[in-house]
Amino acid sequence: MPDIVITEFMDAPSVARLAERFDTVYDPGLAERAERIPRLLARARALVVRNRTSVTDELLAEAPRLRIVGRLGVNLDNIDLAAAEARGVTVVPAVGTGDDSVAEYVVAMVLHLLRGAYAATGEVAGGAWPRTRLIGREASGKTLGLVGYGAVARKTAARARALGMTIAAFDPFVPAGDPAWGDATRAETLPALLAAADAVSLHVPLTEATRHLVDAAALSAMRPDAVLINAARGGVVDEAALAGALRAGTIAGAALDVFEVEPLPRSAGAVFADCPNLVLTPHIAGVTEESNARIGAMIANAVISSLEGNA
Template identity: 55%
Template sequence: MMIVISEFMDETAVASLRDRFEVIYDPALVDERPRLMERVQQADALIVRNRTQVDRALLSAARRLKVVGRLGVGLDNIDVAACQAHKVEVIPASGANAAAVAEYVIGTALVLLRGQYASTDAVIDGRWPRTALLNGRELGGKTLGLIGCGYIGQLTARLARALGMEVIAHDPALAADDPALARIGIRLTGLEELLATSDVVSLHVPLTEKTRGLLGRERLASMKKGAILVNTARGGIVDEKALVELLKAGHLGGAAIDVFAQEPLPAGSPFTALRGASNLILTPHVAGVTQESNKRVSAMIAQRVGEFLAGQGG
């Protein structure tokens, strides 16, 4: 049986698959759609990250395809309904990158609240911007608001609680008496209360029709003055233009954005207006990617895809 891997994967995990299957490992395929479409024609399994579009056209070309392994958890690049129609199993790496995402949220919140870590060049040059940097804020005693409180959100809450934060969450899928909430120390609340009272707001929801544009201009403006927004979920949930305007106006204290409505950012993106801003951290969809998480995610998908194919007679 043949496995096609179209984006980067830990080499040890790739080698483990090669021991049992024919493997085409070519991370360049994600950017070469015609070659990808040709390769998948003989594929029994396809392993992707978040950029390979597993759509109806690809599924129609991949007539032997039995399973798609997702090196991550978001499925918005995979047409799940079409996979079901083609009887193609979809296997995400649930939980394997949670620690990386949770640490990113807490780490960027610390940096943005403190606001003192962009002074390296000034200090090297002999300038001493101490007076300008006396207004840093501590994380302890602040309130973290989680929009979405699944596994990653709950792990983020554990880290936040360990640093002395209060944690509230908005998640219609959870019951107020869910034992996990009491165990960690999370209070469920309405979205409007969360936005109005949180010092740090972190998004942990998938991109769906219900969450698209969830934080538009009005809701962003309703956030507590000086609050920090962290988005490691998906682009399209936050109105990027409104976010930039509220950062420029000083209503929001900062933002760490790892995901965008269009990736990579197009020319003329709203964020261009904040080039060099000390209260903005932009990263290229890597919050869940570390050396450790890549190994965990890759090992999990290699094992589960391998087991699935073995069960199919591979």
């Protein structure tokens, strides 16, 4: 039976480092075959997951020797933290490793949605020449509104400033006098931020307080020429309300990298049919070749330290 079980994709060098030291099962498809995981954990001392493996109290009960759960990412809503703590299992997320990737994704989506000209390949190749219709807007001089002003939002802000954008943010957990605000404008309320921004990017975890934070009312507070990006967590945006707002022209565009149900099933995805100026991506904002290597290295180091340090 293995010492380490890895249930989702991890970069090859990090898997190789673990396999050199310990009996390791690496099967990135195990998240879709969850019924096979408990048997593999009978003698395992480490479990490595991303966001599609549910680490419940019931699963932890099948792993009496487990010492560490490595999360190849940041958000921990798929892991029962209280159950892990009660069983003496350390949970280690890959904090900070995907921040640059997410920040670049957000800025790229802002540019894409404001310009509105980058999906015309088929038309142009087919002989059309829609120049007038595809006259878009520059990011320079526009306001980027950030909902949440943690590490990723601040890296996003730095990149947006380099393009000439003004930064505003709403985050009640960052006090007004905090030096982190720098030259960013601190919005007192979420509606105030939404009303002021040309582009809105979400940077909050999914909690009871943030579920459907961006609902029909919030979308109606946005400007009709504004765009929305969510690379934070699915469920923060009311997807049906967003689809309605795009069709009605309440907002001008949106990019979603995360969804309430993942992978997004065809039935749920149907709500977005015929929505204009919409980009959907498969929870990939924080995963690049570079970030994947950083994530894997951090979690491999944590697993090695845990298993070799307490052998």
